[in-house]
Amino acid sequence: MNISMHQLKLAGVIAVAVALGACSKNPTDLDGLNGSGAGRSGVGGVGAAGAASPGSTQDFVVNVGDRIFFDSDSSEINGSGQATLDKQARWLNQYASYAFTVEGHADERGTREYNFALGARRAEATKNYLISRGVSAARIKTISYGKERPVAVCDDISCWSQNRRAVTVLKPGA
Amino acid sequence: MTFAPTRRHAAALLGGLAAVPLIRGASFAERYIDVRGGGDFKPVNVAVAPFGGDSGASMSTIIVNNFKRSVFLNPVEAGDLGGNPDAAPNLAAARAVNAQFVVTGRSGRGEGRMKTEFRLWDVGSGAQAAGQQYVTDPNNARRVAHIVSDAIFSKITGEKGFFDTRVAFVDESGPRENRRKRLSIMDLDGASLRHLTRGDDLVVTPRFSPNSQELTYMAFGSEDPRVFLLNIDTGQREVVGNFPGMTFSPRFSPDGQRVVMSLSQAGAANLYSMDLRTRATTRLTDSGAIDTSPSYSPDGSKIAFESDRGGTQQIYVMGAGGGGANRISFGQGRYSTPVWSPKGDYIAFTRQGSGGFAIGVMKPDGSGERILAEGFHNEGPSWAPNGLFVMFFRNGGGGPKLFMVDIFGRGEFPVTTPGFASDPSWSPLLG
Numbered sequence: 001m002n003i004s005m006h007q008l009k010l011a012g013v014i015a016v017a018v019a020l021g022a023c024s025k026n027p028t029d030l031d032g033l034n035g036s037g038a039g040r041s042g043v044g045g046v047g048a049a050g051a052a053s054p055g056s057t058q059d060f061v062v063n064v065g066d067r068i069f070f071d072s073d074s075s076e077i078n079g080s081g082q083a084t085l086d087k088q089a090r091w092l093n094q095y096a097s098y099a100f101t102v103e104g105h106a107d108e109r110g111t112r113e114y115n116f117a118l119g120a121r122r123a124e125a126t127k128n129y130l131i132s133r134g135v136s137a138a139r140i141k142t143i144s145y146g147k148e149r150p151v152a153v154c155d156d157i158s159c160w161s162q163n164r165r166a167v168t169v170l171k172p173g174a
Numbered sequence: 175m176t177f178a179p180t181r182r183h184a185a186a187l188l189g190g191l192a193a194v195p196l197i198r199g200a201s202f203a204e205r206y207i208d209v210r211g212g213g214d215f216k217p218v219n220v221a222v223a224p225f226g227g228d229s230g231a232s233m234s235t236i237i238v239n240n241f242k243r244s245v246f247l248n249p250v251e252a253g254d255l256g257g258n259p260d261a262a263p264n265l266a267a268a269r270a271v272n273a274q275f276v277v278t279g280r281s282g283r284g285e286g287r288m289k290t291e292f293r294l295w296d297v298g299s300g301a302q303a304a305g306q307q308y309v310t311d312p313n314n315a316r317r318v319a320h321i322v323s324d325a326i327f328s329k330i331t332g333e334k335g336f337f338d339t340r341v342a343f344v345d346e347s348g349p350r351e352n353r354r355k356r357l358s359i360m361d362l363d364g365a366s367l368r369h370l371t372r373g374d375d376l377v378v379t380p381r382f383s384p385n386s387q388e389l390t391y392m393a394f395g396s397e398d399p400r401v402f403l404l405n406i407d408t409g410q411r412e413v414v415g416n417f418p419g420m421t422f423s424p425r426f427s428p429d430g431q432r433v434v435m436s437l438s439q440a441g442a443a444n445l446y447s448m449d450l451r452t453r454a455t456t457r458l459t460d461s462g463a464i465d466t467s468p469s470y471s472p473d474g475s476k477i478a479f480e481s482d483r484g485g486t487q488q489i490y491v492m493g494a495g496g497g498g499a500n501r502i503s504f505g506q507g508r509y510s511t512p513v514w515s516p517k518g519d520y521i522a523f524t525r526q527g528s529g530g531f532a533i534g535v536m537k538p539d540g541s542g543e544r545i546l547a548e549g550f551h552n553e554g555p556s557w558a559p560n561g562l563f564v565m566f567f568r569n570g571g572g573g574p575k576l577f578m579v580d581i582f583g584r585g586e587f588p589v590t591t592p593g594f595a596s597d598p599s600w601s602p603l604l605g
Contacts, residue, residue, distance in 0.1 A: 073486075075441070108569070111510040111524050111531075111553055112378060112597070113423040114480065114487055116392075116399075117436065117443035117464040120420060124441035143398070144420060144438065148376055153350040155550070 055095045057170045064091045067167040075121040077129055089133030101141040102126045103167045107160035108147045119144030126166040196305030206330045213582030217248035218330050221273035223255040227282030236319035240337045245585040259293055268297045288312040292322045304329040316365055334560035340601040342380040342389055346594035364590030379597050383426050386601045390424040390433050401435050415448045423466045428474045436466040458496035467511045478512040478521050502540030517561035524553050533566045546583040556600045567596040
């Protein structure tokens with residue numbers, strides 16, 4: 001993979017986000033697409049795009065896309081989410097040694113406890129979709145962070161829509 | 175009647191507090207303001223004379239500050255009320271500022287003990303309405319001030335007090351996308367703050383046990399997020415139950431013998447209760463929906479909870495053993511986090527609508543809904559032990575803060591915390 005291709009793919013991710021109303025404040029600000037959804041560091045990221053070797057966690061994050069987004073109070077996987085998960089499934093089936101966790105997240109416009117359950121529902125829906133695309137259930141853990149780990153922290157729709165997400169986090173070193 | 179039964183408990187907690195009534199034959203049942211009559215009341219004017227003795231000034235200052243946040247009592251400043259707590263106060267000075275009651279007292283040390291006494295005087299009749307003497311360790315001065323405040327609040331309203339209580343909450347620091355959350359506890363007035371966890375693990379939703387000695391809460395760790403029990407004094411911590419998935423939203427039963435909580439499995443959240451002695455678990459709901467935020471009725475016979483089984487979050491009530499549930503919320507919006515009042519007369523809730531997140535109360539049959547606080551984001555009510563106030567958190571200005579409001583929405587006050595704070599749990603009366 002070359003760098004220009006990475007950029008192209010990233011541009012595609014942004015375009016999808018805009019179509020969902022998930023625009024970030026600054027379209028060139030890709031912070032929200034970096035790292036794990038739970039705010040852990042060191043997993044992929046745009047800065048590492050040039051170094052993303054095929055089959056690496058960076059490759060997955062940058063070239064496949066590690067997250068999908070949901071409508072408000074919904075765990076339904078929409079067309080764009082399905083497209084991302086189809087790519088995730090192909091990649092995960094190719095690099096079958098990775099175990100991973102699907103993190104379900106909610107935006108802050110819900111009560112705390114409900115959002116834990118909503119995040120779990122999103123993680124479960126994502127897990128089931130990946131299983132339906134041939135990924136072994138034994139590789140998949142799920143966890144919900146509810147509204148505890150937003151990636152975007154403004155108080156309007158541009159942030160909320162980025163926070164309603166399920167993030168596929170690979171176990172490093174597989 | 176005196177307050178002696180209550181004070182006996184206080185004696186145990188305070189390590190040797192002795193309480194002696196300073197009045198005989200006073201009727202506890204009398205009430206000077208009817209707090210059950212609705213929100214259209216006039217607060218009772220109370221003039222607190224500066225207490226005598228070397229600890230007196232701070233004692234009466236704490237009492238006045240408490241009354242400023244009491245909604246039902248209104249502290250008024252008066253001229254010279256007479257400094258001798260053994261004699262009737264200067265009633266003319268009280269009448270001049272329309273005080274209906276005068277509080278006199280003294281507090282001082284001797285032989286390593288602190289002796290505090292107060293008398294409550296009815297200005298109308300000139301008679302003493304209440305009085306008590308407390309002997310305790312000087313370190314407990316603030317608590318004695320709260321106990322005196324409660325005794326006076328009780329005498330005038332005919333309701334239990336709420337000043338001698340603590341608040342468990344989640345202290346928040348750090349960036350919003352990766353908040354450090356610590357389980358914390360403090361007195362209602364913000365004193366005696368303690369952090370009970372270090373902030374390494376994400377912790378949320380603490381709830382007091384009925385005896386105030388334990389907290390149940392949800393914490394993240396290396397495994398699935400789980401419900402824990404924490405002994406506040408010893409720091410001993412244990413997982414509640416051995417469930418195959420995330421457990422969250424824990425609450426004690428009124429007798430302290432059970433914890434009811436949600437278990438997340440296959441995308442659904444169902445309610446389970448666990449007997450803390452036998453460790454036996456009982457499944458209470460099986461709807462395939464999100465059933466969470468349970469709350470026992472004070473008699474333990476019912477559980478209110480929220481469920482989206484009908485499409486959106488609404489409040490339901492079922493028997494404490496599970497079974498059929500009846501929806502009780504039918505207003506505009508989504509209803510969540512029901513909490514049964516300790517008196518049983520109301521259920522407090524969070525309501526989400528187009529106007530944001532509001533805190534309100536309704537009767538247990540769903541009637542009589544009343545909104546107490548509105549705005550972008552108010553959440554998570556917790557009752558005062560007397561059922562006259564709820565505490566909640568409000569997001570705004572970069573993070574959440576705690577507030578309290580009375581059940582008529584007459585007075586809202588910030589609750590002092592060291593920083594951002596969420597998920598308050600108001601303890602029972604400590605005495």
